[in-house]
Amino acid sequence: MTRPLRIGLIGASNLAITSIIEPARKIGDVEITMVAAREISRAIDYAAANNIRSVAANYQELIKSGGVDLVYICLPNVLHEEWGTLALENKLHVLLEKPAAPDEAAAMRLLAAASKNNCRLIEAFHYHYHPLFTAIKQLVLDGNLGTIKSFSAKLDVPMPPSENAARWDKELGGGVMLDIGCYPVHWARHLVGEFEPIETITKFAETGVDGAVVAHVKFGNGAIGTIDVSMTPHNGQRYSRLKLEMTNGAIEVRNLVLPHYGHDFNWRIGDEWHHKEFKGGTTYFYQLQAIKEAIKSGGKLPTEGDDILKNAQSIMAILNKQVG
The missing domain is CATH 3.30.360.10 (Dihydrodipicolinate Reductase; domain 2)
Structure with missing residues:
Protein backbone atom coordinates (compact mmCIF):
# COMPACT_ATOMS: atom_id res chain seq x y z
CA MET A 1 0.00 0.00 0.00
CA THR A 2 1.65 3.24 -1.17
CA ARG A 3 -1.05 5.67 -0.05
CA PRO A 4 -1.81 6.31 3.63
CA LEU A 5 -3.97 3.77 5.45
CA ARG A 6 -7.46 5.31 5.31
CA ILE A 7 -9.62 4.56 8.34
CA GLY A 8 -13.37 4.96 8.66
CA LEU A 9 -15.07 5.10 12.04
CA ILE A 10 -18.32 3.19 12.48
CA GLY A 11 -19.67 4.74 15.64
CA ALA A 12 -18.89 8.28 16.76
CA SER A 13 -17.61 7.16 20.15
CA ASN A 14 -15.49 8.82 22.79
CA LEU A 15 -13.29 5.72 22.79
CA ALA A 16 -12.44 6.21 19.11
CA ILE A 17 -10.90 9.58 19.95
CA THR A 18 -8.44 7.95 22.34
CA SER A 19 -7.92 4.68 20.50
CA ILE A 20 -7.81 5.79 16.86
CA ILE A 21 -7.95 9.54 16.21
CA GLU A 22 -5.22 10.67 18.62
CA PRO A 23 -2.76 7.86 17.72
CA ALA A 24 -3.34 8.45 13.99
CA ARG A 25 -2.18 12.04 14.38
CA LYS A 26 1.19 10.78 15.66
CA ILE A 27 1.71 7.96 13.15
CA GLY A 28 2.72 8.65 9.59
CA ASP A 29 0.72 7.28 6.65
CA VAL A 30 -2.54 6.93 8.59
CA GLU A 31 -5.62 9.10 7.98
CA ILE A 32 -9.09 9.16 9.53
CA THR A 33 -11.10 9.91 6.41
CA MET A 34 -14.75 9.30 7.32
CA VAL A 35 -17.15 8.76 10.20
CA ALA A 36 -20.69 7.43 10.47
CA ALA A 37 -22.98 7.47 13.50
CA ARG A 38 -26.46 6.27 14.35
CA GLU A 39 -27.68 9.83 13.73
CA ILE A 40 -26.09 11.93 11.00
CA SER A 41 -26.22 15.06 13.16
CA ARG A 42 -24.00 13.29 15.68
CA ALA A 43 -21.54 12.34 12.92
CA ILE A 44 -21.42 15.91 11.59
CA ASP A 45 -20.65 17.37 15.02
CA TYR A 46 -18.10 14.64 15.71
CA ALA A 47 -16.32 15.18 12.38
CA ALA A 48 -16.11 18.93 12.99
CA ALA A 49 -14.75 18.47 16.50
CA ASN A 50 -12.13 15.92 15.40
CA ASN A 51 -11.11 17.30 12.00
CA ILE A 52 -12.51 14.38 9.98
CA ARG A 53 -13.11 15.49 6.42
CA SER A 54 -16.06 13.28 5.39
CA VAL A 55 -19.33 12.19 6.97
CA ALA A 56 -21.40 9.23 5.79
CA ALA A 57 -25.17 9.26 6.13
CA ASN A 58 -25.07 5.80 7.72
CA TYR A 59 -22.81 2.81 8.34
CA GLN A 60 -23.58 1.19 4.99
CA GLU A 61 -22.71 4.33 3.06
CA LEU A 62 -19.33 4.51 4.77
CA ILE A 63 -18.58 0.86 4.04
CA LYS A 64 -19.52 1.20 0.36
CA SER A 65 -17.92 4.63 -0.13
CA GLY A 66 -14.61 3.45 -1.55
CA GLY A 67 -12.93 6.03 0.65
CA VAL A 68 -11.55 3.79 3.40
CA ASP A 69 -9.24 0.78 3.66
CA LEU A 70 -10.04 -0.23 7.24
CA VAL A 71 -13.05 0.33 9.46
CA TYR A 72 -12.94 0.61 13.23
CA ILE A 73 -16.21 -0.65 14.70
CA CYS A 74 -17.11 0.58 18.16
CA LEU A 75 -20.74 -0.45 18.62
CA PRO A 76 -22.69 -2.64 21.08
CA ASN A 77 -21.47 -6.25 20.95
CA VAL A 78 -24.54 -7.62 19.16
CA LEU A 79 -23.90 -5.31 16.18
CA HIS A 80 -20.30 -6.38 15.60
CA GLU A 81 -21.10 -9.31 13.33
CA GLU A 82 -23.58 -7.47 11.09
CA TRP A 83 -21.36 -4.51 10.31
CA GLY A 84 -18.08 -6.41 10.48
CA THR A 85 -19.35 -8.90 7.92
CA LEU A 86 -20.61 -6.20 5.56
CA ALA A 87 -17.26 -4.42 5.73
CA LEU A 88 -15.35 -7.63 5.02
CA GLU A 89 -17.65 -8.45 2.10
CA ASN A 90 -16.75 -5.04 0.69
CA LYS A 91 -13.03 -5.90 0.88
CA LEU A 92 -12.25 -3.74 3.91
CA HIS A 93 -10.01 -4.64 6.80
CA VAL A 94 -11.83 -4.54 10.14
CA LEU A 95 -10.70 -3.56 13.63
CA LEU A 96 -13.43 -4.65 16.03
CA GLU A 97 -13.71 -3.50 19.61
CA LYS A 98 -13.42 -6.38 22.01
CA PRO A 99 -14.98 -8.77 22.28
CA ALA A 100 -15.05 -9.09 18.51
CA ALA A 101 -17.93 -11.55 18.74
CA PRO A 102 -20.50 -12.28 21.46
CA ASP A 103 -20.15 -16.04 21.00
CA GLU A 104 -18.23 -18.79 19.22
CA ALA A 105 -20.64 -19.11 16.28
CA ALA A 106 -20.46 -15.39 15.47
CA ALA A 107 -16.66 -15.49 15.69
CA MET A 108 -16.55 -18.37 13.21
CA ARG A 109 -18.81 -16.56 10.75
CA LEU A 110 -16.76 -13.38 10.95
CA LEU A 111 -13.51 -15.28 10.44
CA ALA A 112 -15.00 -17.11 7.46
CA ALA A 113 -15.96 -13.77 5.89
CA ALA A 114 -12.44 -12.43 6.48
CA SER A 115 -10.87 -15.51 4.90
CA LYS A 116 -13.22 -15.52 1.92
CA ASN A 117 -12.50 -11.87 1.14
CA ASN A 118 -8.78 -11.96 1.99
CA CYS A 119 -9.15 -9.17 4.56
CA ARG A 120 -7.84 -8.67 8.08
CA LEU A 121 -10.17 -9.12 11.06
CA ILE A 122 -8.45 -7.74 14.15
CA GLU A 123 -9.67 -7.67 17.75
CA ALA A 124 -8.74 -4.48 19.62
CA PHE A 125 -6.68 -5.94 22.47
CA HIS A 126 -4.49 -2.85 22.47
CA TYR A 286 1.41 0.86 19.62
CA GLN A 287 -1.65 -1.05 18.42
CA LEU A 288 -2.36 1.25 15.48
CA GLN A 289 1.30 1.33 14.53
CA ALA A 290 1.40 -2.48 14.49
CA ILE A 291 -1.78 -2.67 12.41
CA LYS A 292 -0.44 -0.21 9.86
CA GLU A 293 2.81 -2.14 9.50
CA ALA A 294 1.06 -5.52 9.30
CA ILE A 295 -1.28 -4.38 6.55
CA LYS A 296 1.66 -2.90 4.67
CA SER A 297 3.92 -5.95 5.04
CA GLY A 298 1.37 -8.76 5.21
CA GLY A 299 2.71 -9.83 8.60
CA LYS A 300 0.46 -11.61 11.09
CA LEU A 301 -0.87 -9.91 14.21
CA PRO A 302 -1.30 -11.71 17.56
CA THR A 303 -4.89 -10.46 17.97
CA GLU A 304 -6.41 -11.68 14.72
CA GLY A 305 -7.44 -14.99 13.16
CA ASP A 306 -7.81 -18.01 15.42
CA ASP A 307 -7.02 -15.91 18.48
CA ILE A 308 -10.45 -14.29 18.14
CA LEU A 309 -12.17 -17.66 18.05
CA LYS A 310 -10.19 -19.07 20.98
Whole structure:
Protein backbone atom coordinates (compact mmCIF):
# COMPACT_ATOMS: atom_id res chain seq x y z
CA MET A 1 0.00 0.00 0.00
CA THR A 2 1.65 3.24 -1.17
CA ARG A 3 -1.05 5.67 -0.05
CA PRO A 4 -1.81 6.31 3.63
CA LEU A 5 -3.97 3.77 5.45
CA ARG A 6 -7.46 5.31 5.31
CA ILE A 7 -9.62 4.56 8.34
CA GLY A 8 -13.37 4.96 8.66
CA LEU A 9 -15.07 5.10 12.04
CA ILE A 10 -18.32 3.19 12.48
CA GLY A 11 -19.67 4.74 15.64
CA ALA A 12 -18.89 8.28 16.76
CA SER A 13 -17.61 7.16 20.15
CA ASN A 14 -15.49 8.82 22.79
CA LEU A 15 -13.29 5.72 22.79
CA ALA A 16 -12.44 6.21 19.11
CA ILE A 17 -10.90 9.58 19.95
CA THR A 18 -8.44 7.95 22.34
CA SER A 19 -7.92 4.68 20.50
CA ILE A 20 -7.81 5.79 16.86
CA ILE A 21 -7.95 9.54 16.21
CA GLU A 22 -5.22 10.67 18.62
CA PRO A 23 -2.76 7.86 17.72
CA ALA A 24 -3.34 8.45 13.99
CA ARG A 25 -2.18 12.04 14.38
CA LYS A 26 1.19 10.78 15.66
CA ILE A 27 1.71 7.96 13.15
CA GLY A 28 2.72 8.65 9.59
CA ASP A 29 0.72 7.28 6.65
CA VAL A 30 -2.54 6.93 8.59
CA GLU A 31 -5.62 9.10 7.98
CA ILE A 32 -9.09 9.16 9.53
CA THR A 33 -11.10 9.91 6.41
CA MET A 34 -14.75 9.30 7.32
CA VAL A 35 -17.15 8.76 10.20
CA ALA A 36 -20.69 7.43 10.47
CA ALA A 37 -22.98 7.47 13.50
CA ARG A 38 -26.46 6.27 14.35
CA GLU A 39 -27.68 9.83 13.73
CA ILE A 40 -26.09 11.93 11.00
CA SER A 41 -26.22 15.06 13.16
CA ARG A 42 -24.00 13.29 15.68
CA ALA A 43 -21.54 12.34 12.92
CA ILE A 44 -21.42 15.91 11.59
CA ASP A 45 -20.65 17.37 15.02
CA TYR A 46 -18.10 14.64 15.71
CA ALA A 47 -16.32 15.18 12.38
CA ALA A 48 -16.11 18.93 12.99
CA ALA A 49 -14.75 18.47 16.50
CA ASN A 50 -12.13 15.92 15.40
CA ASN A 51 -11.11 17.30 12.00
CA ILE A 52 -12.51 14.38 9.98
CA ARG A 53 -13.11 15.49 6.42
CA SER A 54 -16.06 13.28 5.39
CA VAL A 55 -19.33 12.19 6.97
CA ALA A 56 -21.40 9.23 5.79
CA ALA A 57 -25.17 9.26 6.13
CA ASN A 58 -25.07 5.80 7.72
CA TYR A 59 -22.81 2.81 8.34
CA GLN A 60 -23.58 1.19 4.99
CA GLU A 61 -22.71 4.33 3.06
CA LEU A 62 -19.33 4.51 4.77
CA ILE A 63 -18.58 0.86 4.04
CA LYS A 64 -19.52 1.20 0.36
CA SER A 65 -17.92 4.63 -0.13
CA GLY A 66 -14.61 3.45 -1.55
CA GLY A 67 -12.93 6.03 0.65
CA VAL A 68 -11.55 3.79 3.40
CA ASP A 69 -9.24 0.78 3.66
CA LEU A 70 -10.04 -0.23 7.24
CA VAL A 71 -13.05 0.33 9.46
CA TYR A 72 -12.94 0.61 13.23
CA ILE A 73 -16.21 -0.65 14.70
CA CYS A 74 -17.11 0.58 18.16
CA LEU A 75 -20.74 -0.45 18.62
CA PRO A 76 -22.69 -2.64 21.08
CA ASN A 77 -21.47 -6.25 20.95
CA VAL A 78 -24.54 -7.62 19.16
CA LEU A 79 -23.90 -5.31 16.18
CA HIS A 80 -20.30 -6.38 15.60
CA GLU A 81 -21.10 -9.31 13.33
CA GLU A 82 -23.58 -7.47 11.09
CA TRP A 83 -21.36 -4.51 10.31
CA GLY A 84 -18.08 -6.41 10.48
CA THR A 85 -19.35 -8.90 7.92
CA LEU A 86 -20.61 -6.20 5.56
CA ALA A 87 -17.26 -4.42 5.73
CA LEU A 88 -15.35 -7.63 5.02
CA GLU A 89 -17.65 -8.45 2.10
CA ASN A 90 -16.75 -5.04 0.69
CA LYS A 91 -13.03 -5.90 0.88
CA LEU A 92 -12.25 -3.74 3.91
CA HIS A 93 -10.01 -4.64 6.80
CA VAL A 94 -11.83 -4.54 10.14
CA LEU A 95 -10.70 -3.56 13.63
CA LEU A 96 -13.43 -4.65 16.03
CA GLU A 97 -13.71 -3.50 19.61
CA LYS A 98 -13.42 -6.38 22.01
CA PRO A 99 -14.98 -8.77 22.28
CA ALA A 100 -15.05 -9.09 18.51
CA ALA A 101 -17.93 -11.55 18.74
CA PRO A 102 -20.50 -12.28 21.46
CA ASP A 103 -20.15 -16.04 21.00
CA GLU A 104 -18.23 -18.79 19.22
CA ALA A 105 -20.64 -19.11 16.28
CA ALA A 106 -20.46 -15.39 15.47
CA ALA A 107 -16.66 -15.49 15.69
CA MET A 108 -16.55 -18.37 13.21
CA ARG A 109 -18.81 -16.56 10.75
CA LEU A 110 -16.76 -13.38 10.95
CA LEU A 111 -13.51 -15.28 10.44
CA ALA A 112 -15.00 -17.11 7.46
CA ALA A 113 -15.96 -13.77 5.89
CA ALA A 114 -12.44 -12.43 6.48
CA SER A 115 -10.87 -15.51 4.90
CA LYS A 116 -13.22 -15.52 1.92
CA ASN A 117 -12.50 -11.87 1.14
CA ASN A 118 -8.78 -11.96 1.99
CA CYS A 119 -9.15 -9.17 4.56
CA ARG A 120 -7.84 -8.67 8.08
CA LEU A 121 -10.17 -9.12 11.06
CA ILE A 122 -8.45 -7.74 14.15
CA GLU A 123 -9.67 -7.67 17.75
CA ALA A 124 -8.74 -4.48 19.62
CA PHE A 125 -6.68 -5.94 22.47
CA HIS A 126 -4.49 -2.85 22.47
CA TYR A 127 -2.62 -3.74 25.69
CA HIS A 128 -0.91 -6.61 23.83
CA TYR A 129 1.15 -4.17 21.75
CA HIS A 130 2.56 -2.14 24.64
CA PRO A 131 6.20 -2.74 25.69
CA LEU A 132 4.96 -3.69 29.18
CA PHE A 133 3.19 -6.80 27.92
CA THR A 134 6.14 -7.65 25.68
CA ALA A 135 8.39 -7.57 28.76
CA ILE A 136 6.01 -9.75 30.80
CA LYS A 137 5.79 -12.28 27.99
CA GLN A 138 9.57 -12.38 27.65
CA LEU A 139 10.01 -13.01 31.38
CA VAL A 140 7.64 -15.97 31.13
CA LEU A 141 9.44 -17.37 28.09
CA ASP A 142 13.09 -16.92 29.06
CA GLY A 143 12.91 -19.55 31.82
CA ASN A 144 14.70 -17.72 34.64
CA LEU A 145 11.53 -17.67 36.74
CA GLY A 146 10.74 -21.31 36.09
CA THR A 147 7.29 -22.51 35.08
CA ILE A 148 3.95 -20.97 36.00
CA LYS A 149 2.18 -22.53 38.98
CA SER A 150 -0.75 -20.12 39.29
CA PHE A 151 -2.38 -17.21 37.50
CA SER A 152 -4.49 -14.59 39.26
CA ALA A 153 -6.16 -11.60 37.62
CA LYS A 154 -8.53 -9.07 39.16
CA LEU A 155 -10.16 -6.30 37.14
CA ASP A 156 -12.73 -4.08 38.84
CA VAL A 157 -14.18 -1.17 36.84
CA PRO A 158 -17.36 0.34 38.34
CA MET A 159 -19.84 1.18 35.57
CA PRO A 160 -23.08 2.82 36.75
CA PRO A 161 -25.99 1.75 34.51
CA SER A 162 -27.05 5.38 34.11
CA GLU A 163 -23.79 6.07 32.26
CA ASN A 164 -23.24 2.66 30.62
CA ALA A 165 -26.70 1.43 29.60
CA ALA A 166 -25.55 -0.94 26.83
CA ARG A 167 -23.21 -2.76 29.21
CA TRP A 168 -26.16 -3.67 31.43
CA ASP A 169 -28.54 -4.60 28.59
CA LYS A 170 -28.75 -8.33 27.89
CA GLU A 171 -30.25 -7.77 24.43
CA LEU A 172 -27.23 -5.68 23.42
CA GLY A 173 -24.71 -8.28 24.56
CA GLY A 174 -24.02 -6.70 27.93
CA GLY A 175 -22.42 -8.27 30.98
CA VAL A 176 -19.00 -8.12 32.54
CA MET A 177 -17.54 -11.15 30.73
CA LEU A 178 -18.43 -9.66 27.34
CA ASP A 179 -16.90 -6.39 28.46
CA ILE A 180 -13.82 -6.08 30.67
CA GLY A 181 -13.83 -9.82 31.41
CA CYS A 182 -12.35 -10.53 28.00
CA TYR A 183 -9.06 -8.89 29.09
CA PRO A 184 -7.95 -11.35 31.81
CA VAL A 185 -9.14 -14.23 29.63
CA HIS A 186 -6.77 -12.95 26.95
CA TRP A 187 -3.94 -12.46 29.47
CA ALA A 188 -4.37 -16.01 30.72
CA ARG A 189 -4.33 -17.54 27.26
CA HIS A 190 -1.29 -15.59 26.06
CA LEU A 191 0.80 -15.97 29.20
CA VAL A 192 -0.11 -19.46 30.40
CA GLY A 193 -2.11 -21.22 27.69
CA GLU A 194 -5.59 -22.49 26.97
CA PHE A 195 -7.65 -23.39 30.03
CA GLU A 196 -10.75 -25.20 31.22
CA PRO A 197 -13.11 -23.53 33.72
CA ILE A 198 -13.68 -25.52 36.90
CA GLU A 199 -16.27 -23.25 38.51
CA THR A 200 -17.76 -19.83 37.80
CA ILE A 201 -19.43 -17.83 40.58
CA THR A 202 -21.62 -15.06 39.22
CA LYS A 203 -23.39 -12.07 40.69
CA PHE A 204 -26.28 -11.28 38.37
CA ALA A 205 -27.72 -7.79 37.97
CA GLU A 206 -31.44 -7.00 37.97
CA THR A 207 -31.23 -6.69 34.18
CA GLY A 208 -30.13 -10.32 33.93
CA VAL A 209 -26.53 -9.72 32.91
CA ASP A 210 -23.49 -10.89 34.84
CA GLY A 211 -22.29 -7.92 36.88
CA ALA A 212 -19.44 -9.71 38.63
CA VAL A 213 -17.74 -13.05 37.95
CA VAL A 214 -15.10 -15.14 39.70
CA ALA A 215 -13.91 -18.05 37.56
CA HIS A 216 -11.57 -20.78 38.77
CA VAL A 217 -9.72 -22.41 35.88
CA LYS A 218 -7.15 -25.10 35.18
CA PHE A 219 -4.54 -24.86 32.44
CA GLY A 220 -3.23 -27.61 30.23
CA ASN A 221 0.17 -27.52 31.94
CA GLY A 222 -1.42 -28.18 35.34
CA ALA A 223 -1.33 -24.58 36.59
CA ILE A 224 -4.41 -23.19 38.31
CA GLY A 225 -5.95 -19.77 37.85
CA THR A 226 -8.52 -17.26 39.06
CA ILE A 227 -10.23 -14.62 36.93
CA ASP A 228 -12.08 -12.07 39.07
CA VAL A 229 -13.94 -9.27 37.24
CA SER A 230 -16.64 -6.79 38.22
CA MET A 231 -18.42 -3.79 36.75
CA THR A 232 -20.80 -3.43 39.71
CA PRO A 233 -21.05 0.23 40.83
CA HIS A 234 -19.43 1.11 44.15
CA ASN A 235 -17.55 3.99 45.73
CA GLY A 236 -14.10 2.51 45.20
CA GLN A 237 -11.51 3.10 42.52
CA ARG A 238 -10.77 1.06 39.43
CA TYR A 239 -8.52 -1.86 40.22
CA SER A 240 -6.36 -3.92 37.85
CA ARG A 241 -3.90 -6.56 39.03
CA LEU A 242 -2.14 -9.55 37.51
CA LYS A 243 -0.10 -12.08 39.52
CA LEU A 244 1.87 -15.06 38.28
CA GLU A 245 3.39 -17.46 40.82
CA MET A 246 6.24 -19.44 39.30
CA THR A 247 8.57 -22.21 40.43
CA ASN A 248 11.52 -19.83 40.78
CA GLY A 249 9.86 -16.46 41.16
CA ALA A 250 6.80 -14.34 40.56
CA ILE A 251 5.44 -11.49 38.43
CA GLU A 252 3.11 -8.77 39.71
CA VAL A 253 1.60 -6.08 37.49
CA ARG A 254 -0.80 -3.24 38.17
CA ASN A 255 -2.80 -1.69 35.31
CA LEU A 256 -1.88 -3.91 32.38
CA VAL A 257 -4.93 -2.64 30.48
CA LEU A 258 -3.91 1.03 30.37
CA PRO A 259 -0.28 1.23 31.53
CA HIS A 260 0.22 4.66 29.94
CA TYR A 261 -1.88 6.07 32.80
CA GLY A 262 0.58 4.63 35.31
CA HIS A 263 1.57 1.09 36.19
CA ASP A 264 3.64 -1.09 38.49
CA PHE A 265 5.72 -3.94 37.10
CA ASN A 266 7.63 -6.09 39.59
CA TRP A 267 9.14 -9.54 39.32
CA ARG A 268 11.08 -11.84 41.59
CA ILE A 269 13.84 -14.24 40.62
CA GLY A 270 14.56 -16.46 43.60
CA ASP A 271 14.51 -14.05 46.56
CA GLU A 272 15.44 -10.91 44.62
CA TRP A 273 12.79 -8.43 43.47
CA HIS A 274 13.15 -6.25 40.36
CA HIS A 275 11.16 -3.28 39.07
CA LYS A 276 10.80 -1.54 35.73
CA GLU A 277 8.64 1.27 34.38
CA PHE A 278 7.86 1.98 30.74
CA LYS A 279 7.51 5.43 29.26
CA GLY A 280 6.38 6.32 25.77
CA GLY A 281 3.19 6.06 23.78
CA THR A 282 -0.23 4.75 24.72
CA THR A 283 -1.32 1.16 24.17
CA TYR A 284 -3.51 2.48 21.35
CA PHE A 285 -0.53 4.13 19.65
CA TYR A 286 1.41 0.86 19.62
CA GLN A 287 -1.65 -1.05 18.42
CA LEU A 288 -2.36 1.25 15.48
CA GLN A 289 1.30 1.33 14.53
CA ALA A 290 1.40 -2.48 14.49
CA ILE A 291 -1.78 -2.67 12.41
CA LYS A 292 -0.44 -0.21 9.86
CA GLU A 293 2.81 -2.14 9.50
CA ALA A 294 1.06 -5.52 9.30
CA ILE A 295 -1.28 -4.38 6.55
CA LYS A 296 1.66 -2.90 4.67
CA SER A 297 3.92 -5.95 5.04
CA GLY A 298 1.37 -8.76 5.21
CA GLY A 299 2.71 -9.83 8.60
CA LYS A 300 0.46 -11.61 11.09
CA LEU A 301 -0.87 -9.91 14.21
CA PRO A 302 -1.30 -11.71 17.56
CA THR A 303 -4.89 -10.46 17.97
CA GLU A 304 -6.41 -11.68 14.72
CA GLY A 305 -7.44 -14.99 13.16
CA ASP A 306 -7.81 -18.01 15.42
CA ASP A 307 -7.02 -15.91 18.48
CA ILE A 308 -10.45 -14.29 18.14
CA LEU A 309 -12.17 -17.66 18.05
CA LYS A 310 -10.19 -19.07 20.98
CA ASN A 311 -10.96 -16.07 23.17
CA ALA A 312 -14.67 -16.31 22.34
CA GLN A 313 -14.62 -20.02 23.17
CA SER A 314 -12.91 -19.36 26.51
CA ILE A 315 -15.40 -16.65 27.47
CA MET A 316 -18.32 -18.91 26.56
CA ALA A 317 -16.81 -21.76 28.57
CA ILE A 318 -16.68 -19.52 31.65
CA LEU A 319 -20.24 -18.31 31.14
CA ASN A 320 -21.49 -21.88 30.69
CA LYS A 321 -20.12 -22.79 34.13
CA GLN A 322 -22.05 -19.99 35.84
CA VAL A 323 -23.69 -20.45 39.20
CA GLY A 324 -25.07 -17.57 41.20
